[in-house]
Amino acid sequence: MSGSKPDILWAPHHVDRFVVCDSELSLYHIDSAVSSELKAGSLRLSEETTATLLSINSDTPYMKCVAWYPKYDPECLLAVGQANGRVVLTSLGQDHNSKSKDLIGKEFVPKHARQCNTLAWNPLDSNWLAAGLDKHRADFSVLIWDISSKYAPETAVATEKVRLSAGDPEAGLVVTKPLYELGQNDACLSLCWLPRDQKLLLAGMHRNLAIFDLRNTSQKIFVNTKAVQGVTVDPYFHDRVASFYEGQVAIWDLRKFEKPVLTLTEQPKPLTKVAWCPTRTGLLATLTRDSNIIRLYDMQHTPTPIGDETEPTIIERSVQPCENYIASFAWHPTSQNRMVVVTPNRTMSDFTVFERISLAWSPVTSLMWACGRHLYECTEEGKASSLEKDIATKMRLRALSRYGLDTEQVWRNHLLAGNEDPQLKSLWYTLHFMKQYTEDMDQKLTGNKGPLVYAGIKSILKSSLGTTENLRHSRSGSDRQADIIQYLSEERSLALQLCGWIKKGTDLDVEPFLNSLEQEGDWERAAAVALFNLDIRRAIQILNKGASSGKGDLNLNVVAMALSGYTDEKNSLWREMCSTLRLQLNNPYLCAMFAFLTSESGSYDGVLYENNVAVRDRVAFACKFLNDAQLNRFIEKLTNEMKDAGNLEGILLTGLTKDGVDLMESYVDRTGDVQTASYCMLQGSPSDVLKDERVQYWIENYRNLLDAWRFWHKRAEFDIHRSKLDPSSKPLAQVFVSCNFCGKSISYSCSAIPHQGRGFSQYGVSGSPTKSKVTSCPGCRKPLPRCALCLINMGTPVSSCPGGSKSDEKVDLSKDKKLAQFNNWFTWCHNCRHGGHAGHMLSWFRDHTECPVSACSCKCMQLDTTGNLIPAETVQA
Structure with missing residues (x-):
């Protein structure tokens, strides 16, 4: 003083x-x-x-x-x-x-x-x-x-x-x-x-x-040292001491007293007092001469490797308790972060230093923050929380349902996503149809058709090269019939197949598609597709059937009656009434039907630019009724619109190409759905597209998300799925077992040996029921270590885990109960160096913490904290 x-x-x-x-x-x-x-x-x-x-x-x-x-x-x-x-x-x-x-x-x-x-x-x-x-x-x-x-x-x-x-x-x-x-x-x-x-x-x-x-x-x-003034011990860490000299504060650790562990440089003015907060760990307050500011240093404890000489993390703050110069201050002994300051003229002020409010988002979208000694969690009240609509929540639930992993029935992935998003439904049906025609092309088409694999309709139609045929058809079911020009080519048929209107092959029958729409109760769309295929009678039947169904709309009967009076006369009363009625209808497919009936031949803008009609239906309509020039202009314009909007229905046009990546980029920017982007691009993109930085960025971010959610097994499934669809992404071997005598890699030596007689098999591979085994190093023939539990040399396939099954039970290796390859892996403790087959070690440490080797007191399982966090039933052997 x-x-x-x-x-x-x-x-x-x-x-x-x-x-x-x-x-x-x-x-x-x-x-x-x-x-x-x-x-x-x-x-x-x-x-x-x-x-x-x-x-x-x-x-x-x-x-x-x-x-x-x-x-x-x-x-x-x-x-x-x-x-x-x-x-x-x-x-x-x-x-x-x-x-x-x-x-x-x-x-x-x-x-x-x-x-x-x-x-x-x-x-x-x-x-x-x-x-x-x-x-x-x-x-x-x-x-x-x-x-x-x-x-x-x-x-x-x-x-x-x-x-x-x-x-x-x-x-x-x-x-x-x-x-x-x-x-x-x-x-x-x-x-x-x-x-x-x-x-x-x-x-x-x-x-x-x-x-x-x-x-x-x-x-x-x-x-x-010169820092000999104001020595004070941290009340929460008795080995930490602070002292000062002039404008510097030295922090000492008494266990290593040779030099300060940290030096804090203050203002040019000399210090007058330093004091640890008695209610808050690691908080040091300092005061300089002729100053009204108290500087606070919050010393964070960050775990560092043993032996590393790293300085602790310091968060610095400044508080101003009053306007006048401060002569001294004192922390309150019990009230948190409270102090009283006094000025040279004995004016006093009671002041509380408010804690920094640290916000934290959990990977499962929970928001928490710390204030003082309290921890707060933000919860939303109401029936439908906005968190449930967040894309992170949706991706997490989809990952649990194995969304994107069904590569056989690809269309089912939209059901795994909840069947709520029409764009996802369109995307996975498109990829399903692309998979079908890809398999068909592998069998039938050769030559220049190869690059069309997983290409979109835009690329397919550009390869038609003037092979389109003009056909004249009339509307079935009308008393007065007029010829309507339709266009047909192999590429247009392929486009109709991708749109889902027809099955693969040359059969142009849309009846199976109409039946599926009727089963789904989508009566308006089914009637429109029937009409677009010039079958007015079938369209009227569908509308009548829809009106009489349990959840049908009675107005469909009115629409059916209007269709039944169709006439192609331009100045007829029917055409005037239908033109007026079309503007009053709410359903886009009904509007498109009347627009088609009242339009001039070759001019179908009322159908093509009805944005509420599905893209696949508009594209299929264009493939039937537009000539090559009109079709290319429409497809080009629609593709650009889909890319700009990030609409997944546009994958039908772009395919999994560079244009598809551009479209998916807009979709990810709009929604943040890296999960769908990753699975979609992996489905059938060529290697040059998969190497695109954007695609790799989506994939790695999705992998990081799975890790953040602790979905270790889901991330492993995704990596396996990725390596199957993209062989170039398969990582190189990261773990090798080397011989302790010659130093050579055992697994590499085994794979390099030619198969002669009883050849060597790689470790961990369970082959035929008569499994070949290697009990010595292929390089120097020294015996491999023995398993601490079964006492058999490593390299021998695991037959059963000791204590894991009854003695009278037999292990069936010919059925699906065949043991996983992981059971054969080499496993050892990094402390005592004892180990054995992974399957045996898992079985032992489910019930024990100590090493299975006699006279060894090593607590192997307790050395790794994650071993205590994973329940036994979650370990997939």
Whole structure:
């Protein structure tokens, strides 16, 4: 404490009292402010608190430092260090018991007068008081006094005697012989007892920090440094100490005392005080001279590898408790992050440092944040939470349902996605039809047709090269029939197949498609497809059937009647009424039907640009009724629209090509659905498309998502699925088993040996029922280690796990119960080096934690914490 600037101390056992000390001691009581008006004699500290002066002690002049007695009894006992080196025990008039009366007024006098710089009470033995003095060439600078001593010291210093001042009339209240004397020929600027031991004292001497052990005062541990002021121990980490010099703060670890573990550079102004927060771990506050800012350093604990000399992570903040310069501050002993500051003119302020609010999103979209000692979780009320609509939630649920992994019935993937998104339904049906025509082309088409595999309709139609035929048909079911030009080619038939209108081959019958639409109850679409195939009678039948169904619309009968009166006369009343009716209909397919019937030949914009009609139906319609030039213009325009909108229905046009990647990029930008993008592009894209950076980015991000959700097995399934569809993505071998004698890779040597007679098989591969085995290194023929459980040489296929089945049970290797290859893998403990077959080790450690080898006490399973987190039933052997 400076002689001119006030300091502030909280009472250690009274959370509502503190002392301000400069030329006198003033005791204050802090209380809540119940109203905006102050009571008489009260001071406003904050909007919530006020302070009332209880007593003043001005009997101890020349104060340089003050320390509050750490125990509850006697109450309000303080030690005051003076400019002449004396230490005086005084009180603030709050306690009058006999123990307090014996101590109040007691003085501890050094041999030679010089300034007392610091005081420190022993936290374990409260009778010990350490005082740090200025340098004197013939005296010690660290004196430890026993406040209970009168005429005889403790047995530990039985040979020493207490010398009393002969001239003092109250002999016995002045003690001149300290219990311990330390630090000769050096000045002591700061002191601090180490809480872990009663007899360890840390002192900031003139040029070094020294640890004194009172059990052997002739020796000390010290380190040379200039940061010797304000030594203080972290209350939550007793091996961490802070000290300062000028504008720098040094953080020390007493277990490695050679140098600071961290140095904090402050402002150019010198520091006046540093203090650890007693309610918050790792929070250090610093104050510089002539400043109204307190700087806070939050020392985060980050796990680092053993032996790494990495500095801890520091988060720095600055707070401004008041407008004026701050003389000193003191943390509240129990209230979290609360402090009282005092200015040079004794103006006080009660201030709370608010914690940083740290937000955290969990991989399952839960939002939590920490504030102080509380942890809050955000929950949404209501029937349909917005989290359920979030794409991350949808992808997580789809991953659980094995979405995207059905490569046989590809269309079923939209059912695994919930059958809620029409674009996903269109996408997977498109990929299903592409898979069908790809298999058909592999059997029939050769030559230049090869590049059309998994191409879209846009690429297919460009390869027609003028092979389109013109056919004239009339509408079936009409009294007055007019010829309508239709176009036919092999490529257009293929496009109709991709649209789902016809089956593979040259059969153009749409009846199976109409029947499926009727089964789904999609009456309007079925009627429109029938009409687009010039079968008005079939369309009327579908509409009538839909109107009579349980959930049908009775208005369909009206539409059927309107169709039955069709005429091709341009100026007929029917055409006028249908043109008007079309604008009043809500169903897009009904609108498209009347637009088709009332349109001129070759001009079908009312059908082609009805955006609510499925893309596949519009494209199929265009393939039947547009000539090559019109068709190419329409397909080009529609493809660009689909790419810009990121509409998955456009995959029908682009296929899994570069254009398909552009479309999928827009879709991912719009939805964030990297799951669908990954599975879709893996389905049949050529290798050059799969190597696209965007595709690789989606795949890796989806893998990271599965890892973040802890779907380890799902991610493994995805990797297997990926390697089947994209052989180039299959990773190289990452684990090798090498011989301990010759150093060669055992598995590589086995695979390199030609199959002669009883050839060698790779490890972990369960082949035929008569499994070949290798019990020695193929390179040097040294025997392989034995399994610790079955005692058979490694390389022998696992027959059964010891204790895993009854003795009378037989292992059936010819059926689906065949054991997995993982059971044969080499497994060993990195600590004791014992191990065996993976299947045997899994079986053993389900019930044990100790190594199976006799006389080995290694806790193998407990070395890896993840081994305790995974239940036994989730381990897929």
